[in-house]
Amino acid sequence: MSEKVNIRKLAELAGVSVATVSRVLNGKAGVSEKTRRQVIEYMHELNYRPPVILNRGETIGLVVFPNMEIFLTDFxxxxxxxxxxxxxxxxxxxxxMRLNTGDLTEDIMGHYMRSHGLCGYIILGTTLTTQEAEQLAKVEVPYVVTGGAYLPENINWVGYDHIGAGRDMARYVLSLRHRHIAAVGRTEGRPVGAAHLQGINEELAKNGLELWGGAPVAPHPKECRRLLEESQATGKPTTIIGLSQEDGLLIVSELTKMGLRLPTDISVAAFGDYHSIQWVEPKLTTMRVPTGEIGSKSINLLLDLAAGWSERPVRHQFSPQLVLRDSVGAI
Structure with a gap:
């Protein structure tokens, strides 16, 4: 096509509005997957090149997905x-950049790299499932998944040993002679919480035990109160583990309202050791994750990939640290 194609012409040929094309170019929400792909196909067909917004190769795309609760966390x-x-x-x-998991393809990610002058992507993986991550195995553009549960070996990933953290936490509680251990937290749609729970269950099974109640209690005030009331009435469970720091703080909030004391009336521990912990007395026993180091390592591995200094897959797994405080007592 000899006529120079601008954004208005592209919108006209694709049968959409200029605003829709703009949302596609900038990776914004509000566009169906079908329309997004249609616009990108016309861009390729017409050899349309949008103006580069930032200096090519000096910008890293930080990818988040819709409805991610991660923004509300200390993590x-x-x-x-x-x-x-x-x-x-x-x-x-x-x-x-706010993308959908369906956008993790070579065409779409490559398009955004060209149009936004990116050298690669850091993808927040806290809600990324194994199935969704497998799409990335086919992608050649530089990326690193940061955080999230352990992903397949062919995925560029930086995180920590979630299952091992669960085992270590359960092993410590068992060493204090606790045998009736409950958990609070969500696992559906939360691969990290599911991995923590897997580690706990594996360690309990090694000792011929099961999680109290067979499954974690929902992280809701009423459910936590019911669990605490059961503990006070029957003496079981003796320990509750929050699958995240937020879950641990919820447990502490409810037991405080009930006038219970840590660890005299019940023991509590949690995964995560961030700023909010300082407001809890006594301080919670937690599993500390080197979150800042995970971020730094992710950037370094991504830039090495982008420069061609490393071969994929690039991976690094940190080991969390059990922080012993006063919220878990011996029996």
Whole structure:
């Protein structure tokens, strides 16, 4: 086509509005998958090249997915600090991108790299399932999945040993002669919580035990109160483990309202050791994750990939640290 194609002409030929084309170019929500792909196909067919917004090769796309609760957590604050500090140290910049998991394809990710001048992607993987991550095995553009549960060996990933953390936590509680151990937290749609629970269950099974109640209690005030009331009435469970820091803080909030004391009336531990812990007395026994280091390592591995210095897959797994405090007592 000899006529120069601009965004208005592209929108006309694709049968959509200019605003829709703009949303596709900028990776924004509000566009169906069918329409998004249609616009991208016309871009390829017409050899349309949108103006580059940022300096090519000096920007890293930080990918988040719709409805991610991670923004409300201390984990995200610590991770973002590690990401930004290392990004600036390396002379790069971060651009927040909101994509759907269906966008994790070579065509779409390659398109955004060209149009936004990206050198690669950091993908927040806290809700990424194994099935969704497998799409990335076919993608050649530079990316690193940061956080999230352990992903297949062919995925570029930086995180920590979630299952091992669950085993270590259960092993410690068992060493204090607790045999009736409950958990609070969600696992559906939360691969990290599911991995923590898997580790707990594996360690309990090694000792001929099962999780109290057979499954974790929902992280809801009424459910936590019911569990605490059962513990006070029957003496079981003796320990409750929160599958995340937020779950642990919820348990503490409810037992405080009931006038219960840690660890005299019941023991509590949780995964995560972030800023909110300082407001709890006595301090919670937790599993500390090197979140800032995960962010820094992710940036370094991504830039090595983008420069061609590393062969994929690139991976690094950190080991969490059990932080012993006063919320778990011996029996």
């Amino acid at each position: 995200f604050a610590d991770l973002l600090q590690g990401l930004t500090e290392e990004t600036f140290r390396r002379g790069q910049q971060l651009m927040l």
